[in-house]
Amino acid sequence: QVQLVESGGGLVQAGDSLRLSCAASGRTFSSYAMGWFRQAPGKEREFVAAINWSGGSRSYANSVKGRLSISRDNAKNTVYLEMNSLKPEDTAVYYCAANPKGTVLAVTTSPYDHWGQGTQVTVAS
Numbered sequence: 001q002v003q004l005v006e007s008g009g010g011l012v013q014a015g016d017s018l019r020l021s022c023a024a025s026g027r028t029f030s031s032y033a034m035g036w037f038r039q040a041p042g043k044e045r046e047f048v049a050a051i052n053w054s055g056g057s058r059s060y061a062n063s064v065k066g067r068l069s070i071s072r073d074n075a076k077n078t079v080y081l082e083m084n085s086l087k088p089e090d091t092a093v094y095y096c097a098a099n100p101k102g103t104v105l106a107v108t109t110s111p112y113d114h115w116g117q118g119t120q121v122t123v124a125s
Contacts, residue, residue, distance in 0.1 A: 009119030022096030030074040038092035053102030093118040
């Protein structure tokens with residue numbers, strides 16, 4: 001079992017930066033692929049970024065490429081989402097998720113079987 005807790009969200013201005021963290025409990029964290037998703041009011045949850053078990057492979061949604069960066073520290077059981085040049089359209093609740101297939105960079109929600117509670121990111125124009 002893996003339990004996930006996100007942190008680092010907040011209210012920022014357009015163009016600012018923010019770093020989200022997702023702390024995981026459980027000894028199997030390093031075997032999981034991890035993903036970040038987001039959900040804006042009235043919209044479906046959408047893929048943002050994913051990273052494989054070792055951190056050697058990453059995948060990003062087109063809308064965030066070049067601005068957001070996913071990374072992980074398996075020694076600390078933590079995955080990060082570095083967010084730069086934030087835009088108002090990045091406003092959403094951000095969720096981290098764990099996929100037991102550690103080599104798969106899934107872009108849909110169904111492969112992920114553990115989810116955090118989410119952290120709010122609000123970008124003011």
